[in-house]
Amino acid sequence: MSHVVSPIREKLVTGGKSYSDVTHDICKQVEGEPTKEWKWAFGISSIVFIYGAYCLFYTWWQGIGVWGLNKTVGWAWDITNFVWWVGIGHAGTLISAVLLLFRQKWRTSINRSAEAMTIFAVLCAASFILAHMGRPWLAHWALPLPNAFGSLWVNFNSPLVWDVFAISTYLSVSLLFWYMGLVPDLASIRDRATTKGRKFWYGLFSLGWTGSSKTWARYEYMSLILAGISTPLVLSVHTIVSMDFATSVIPGWHTTIFPPYFVAGAIFSGFAMVQTLLLITRVVFKLEDYITIEHIEMMNIVITVTGSVVGIAYLTEFFIAWYSGVEYESYAFINRATGPYWWAYWMMMTCNVISPQLFWSKAIRTNLMVSFFLSIVVNVGMWFERFVIIVTSLHRDYLPSSWAMFSPTMYDIGDYIFSFGLFFTLFFLFAKYLPVVNMAEVKSVMKGVSSNFPEKKKATKKTEE
Amino acid sequence: MSSTTNYILGVYDDEDEVLHAVSEVKSKGIKIEDVFTPFPIHGLDRAVGHERTRLPIAAFMFGVLGLTCALSLISYTMVFDWPMIIGGKDFFALPNWIPVSFEGTVLFTAFGLVITFCISNNLYPGNQPDLLDLRITDDKFVMAINVDKNKKVSADDIKKALKDSGAIEVNVK
Structure with missing residues (x-):
C-alpha cells in the first residue's frame, strides 16, 4: 500500500530494515535457546509466584479472616489491588483498538506486548475477585445459572453483577483479539520452523493460515469491527468498576464524576505499565529499531494527558465536596488530605499529578532512565489512589466509636506478591514463546516510514484502488 | 488446494x-x-x-442476537420467574440492564464474528495447508x-x- 507520509514524521522503524529482517529479528527470540537473562528473570518471577501461591492458598484455605480487615474497613488491599490491576489492563486494548480506529501507525510495534500485558493484568485482577469472595469455589454463584434454590437468580440491577459480566467479557474478547492478531505471525514461525516440535505447535495454532488476499481482506474487516466493539467495551469496564463505588451511599464514593475519572486513571496507569515493560523488553530483546524513542515519547505524552485529566478530577472532587454543602462529603475529603491517612493522599497527589507534568520537557520525556523511573512512580501513585478512595472513605464511618485503621497482614501482602509473580511469569513466557512484535502489521507500515528503505522500493507507482 | x-x-x-x-x-x-x-x-x-466481504453483516446479526439473548434472560429472571422489589423500582428496570445487555452484545458479536471468519477462510486447528511458497x-x-x-x-x-x-x-x- 502506498502511504502518504509527511516528510517531517519520525521514522517508525529505524536501522534500514527489510521485511525479511523484521521476520528474522522478531523470530530470533522464539527460535533461539533461552538467554541467561531470560532464565534469571523467569526463575525469579517463578519463585515469587510460588511464594505468592502459598499465601493465596492459605487465604483460600483459612478464609479472609487472615487479612487485616475489620468491622469498619471491610474492603482494603483486595479491592485496591483488583481495581489497580484492572486499570493496568486497559492500556493494551486501548492501544490496539482505539489507536487502530484513529489510524495511529506507531501502535504497530507495541500493540502485541501491550495486549498480552492486558490479559495477564486482568487475570491478576480476577485472582483478587475470587479471593475476596471468601469461598472462591462458589464463584459460579455470580452467574445466572439454574440452581437448587428454587431458581433464585442473580440481581441484574446490581453493579457487582455488571462487573462480573464486564470483566469476563473484557477478558474473553481481549484474548480473542490478541489471538487473531497472532495467527499470521504464528504462520511465519511455522514456515521458518526447523524442528518438528515448532512446526507442530505453531502449525496447530496458526490454523492453516495461507496469507491469501481474500483472507487478508476479511481479516482487516474483522480487526476493524473487533476494534470498533472493543473501544466502547474498554470504556465500559472501568465505568462499571467505578459504579461498584459510585452507586453506594458512602461519602467519598457516591460521586457522579467516578466513571470518566476512573477511565482516565486506568489509561494513565496502563500506559505507565506498558512503558515499564517496553523499556525492559527493547533492551533485553534488542528491539531498539522497532520500539524507538519516538514510541517512548508518544507513550509519555499520553501519560501526561491522562495524568492531567486525573489531576483535574481530584480537584473537582474536592470542589464539589465543598460546593455540595454536604458535611459528610466535605469531612470525607478533608479527612483524606489531613486525617491519619494524609501520607497516602499526598503520595497519590505527588506521584499522579505532579510527576507526569515533568514530561512537558522534551529532554525528560525522551530520556529512557527518567521515563522508566517515572513510569513506576505513576503506578505507585495509582495504587495509592485506589487505597485512598477505598480505605480512607471507610475507616471513619458515621459512628466515631467504630472508627478504625487498617494494617495489612503478611497474607494481604503475600496475595499482592502473588499477582506480581503471576503477571511476570506469564509475561516472560509470552516474551520467549510468542513473537513480541506484530510482524505483519509492522511490515505493512514500513514503506515510506522506514528509514533507508531500499530506494527502488520507495518509488511509488500508480496503483489501482 | x-x-x-x-x-x-x-x-x-x-x-x-x-x-x-x-x-x-x-x-x-x-x-x-x-x-x-x-x-x-x-x-x-x-x-x-x-x-x-459480508462479514460486517454477520457481525451485526450476531450483535442483535446477543442483545436479544441478554434482554430475554434478564427480563425472564427479573420480571417473570422471580420478581423482586429492589429500591422500590419497577420490575422492568431497563436502564439498570444496559451494562449487562451491552456486554452480551459485544460478547456475541466478537465470538460470532471470529468463528464466522475462521469458517469462511477454512481456518481451524490442525489444518495443514499445501503452501505454495x-x-x-x-x-x-x-x-x-x-x-x-x-x-x-x-x-x-x-x-x-x-x-x-x-x-x-x-x-x-
Whole structure:
C-alpha cells in the first residue's frame, strides 16, 4: 500500500530494515535457546509466584479472616489491588483498538506486548475477585445459572453483577483479539520452523493460515469491527468498576464524576505499565529499531494527558465536596488530605499529578532512565489512589466509636506478591514463546516510514484502488 | 488446494509492484487464482476480483442476537420467574440492564464474528495447508495462476506476462 507520509514524521522503524529482517529479528527470540537473562528473570518471577501461591492458598484455605480487615474497613488491599490491576489492563486494548480506529501507525510495534500485558493484568485482577469472595469455589454463584434454590437468580440491577459480566467479557474478547492478531505471525514461525516440535505447535495454532488476499481482506474487516466493539467495551469496564463505588451511599464514593475519572486513571496507569515493560523488553530483546524513542515519547505524552485529566478530577472532587454543602462529603475529603491517612493522599497527589507534568520537557520525556523511573512512580501513585478512595472513605464511618485503621497482614501482602509473580511469569513466557512484535502489521507500515528503505522500493507507482 | 492442480507462480518482492502487476496480468486475459502476501495490501482483493466481504453483516446479526439473548434472560429472571422489589423500582428496570445487555452484545458479536471468519477462510486447528511458497509469510508476494482455468493462454505466455510485470522469479507447482 502506498502511504502518504509527511516528510517531517519520525521514522517508525529505524536501522534500514527489510521485511525479511523484521521476520528474522522478531523470530530470533522464539527460535533461539533461552538467554541467561531470560532464565534469571523467569526463575525469579517463578519463585515469587510460588511464594505468592502459598499465601493465596492459605487465604483460600483459612478464609479472609487472615487479612487485616475489620468491622469498619471491610474492603482494603483486595479491592485496591483488583481495581489497580484492572486499570493496568486497559492500556493494551486501548492501544490496539482505539489507536487502530484513529489510524495511529506507531501502535504497530507495541500493540502485541501491550495486549498480552492486558490479559495477564486482568487475570491478576480476577485472582483478587475470587479471593475476596471468601469461598472462591462458589464463584459460579455470580452467574445466572439454574440452581437448587428454587431458581433464585442473580440481581441484574446490581453493579457487582455488571462487573462480573464486564470483566469476563473484557477478558474473553481481549484474548480473542490478541489471538487473531497472532495467527499470521504464528504462520511465519511455522514456515521458518526447523524442528518438528515448532512446526507442530505453531502449525496447530496458526490454523492453516495461507496469507491469501481474500483472507487478508476479511481479516482487516474483522480487526476493524473487533476494534470498533472493543473501544466502547474498554470504556465500559472501568465505568462499571467505578459504579461498584459510585452507586453506594458512602461519602467519598457516591460521586457522579467516578466513571470518566476512573477511565482516565486506568489509561494513565496502563500506559505507565506498558512503558515499564517496553523499556525492559527493547533492551533485553534488542528491539531498539522497532520500539524507538519516538514510541517512548508518544507513550509519555499520553501519560501526561491522562495524568492531567486525573489531576483535574481530584480537584473537582474536592470542589464539589465543598460546593455540595454536604458535611459528610466535605469531612470525607478533608479527612483524606489531613486525617491519619494524609501520607497516602499526598503520595497519590505527588506521584499522579505532579510527576507526569515533568514530561512537558522534551529532554525528560525522551530520556529512557527518567521515563522508566517515572513510569513506576505513576503506578505507585495509582495504587495509592485506589487505597485512598477505598480505605480512607471507610475507616471513619458515621459512628466515631467504630472508627478504625487498617494494617495489612503478611497474607494481604503475600496475595499482592502473588499477582506480581503471576503477571511476570506469564509475561516472560509470552516474551520467549510468542513473537513480541506484530510482524505483519509492522511490515505493512514500513514503506515510506522506514528509514533507508531500499530506494527502488520507495518509488511509488500508480496503483489501482 | 489439491496437489494435482497446476500452478504458475509469480514471485514479487514489493507490495506496490504486485498490486500493479495484478492489473497488468489481468489485462492480458489471464485469470488470477489468488495473490498471497505477508501483510494486508489495500485494494488487492478488489484488484484480483474478489467480492466485498459480508462479514460486517454477520457481525451485526450476531450483535442483535446477543442483545436479544441478554434482554430475554434478564427480563425472564427479573420480571417473570422471580420478581423482586429492589429500591422500590419497577420490575422492568431497563436502564439498570444496559451494562449487562451491552456486554452480551459485544460478547456475541466478537465470538460470532471470529468463528464466522475462521469458517469462511477454512481456518481451524490442525489444518495443514499445501503452501505454495514458504516465503509468503516472510517477505515475498506470490501471484498464483491456475493453468487449468486458463485454457486460452499458453503456459509460456503466462510466464512471460509474469516476468514482464516485474516478477523476480517464476515457478511452477
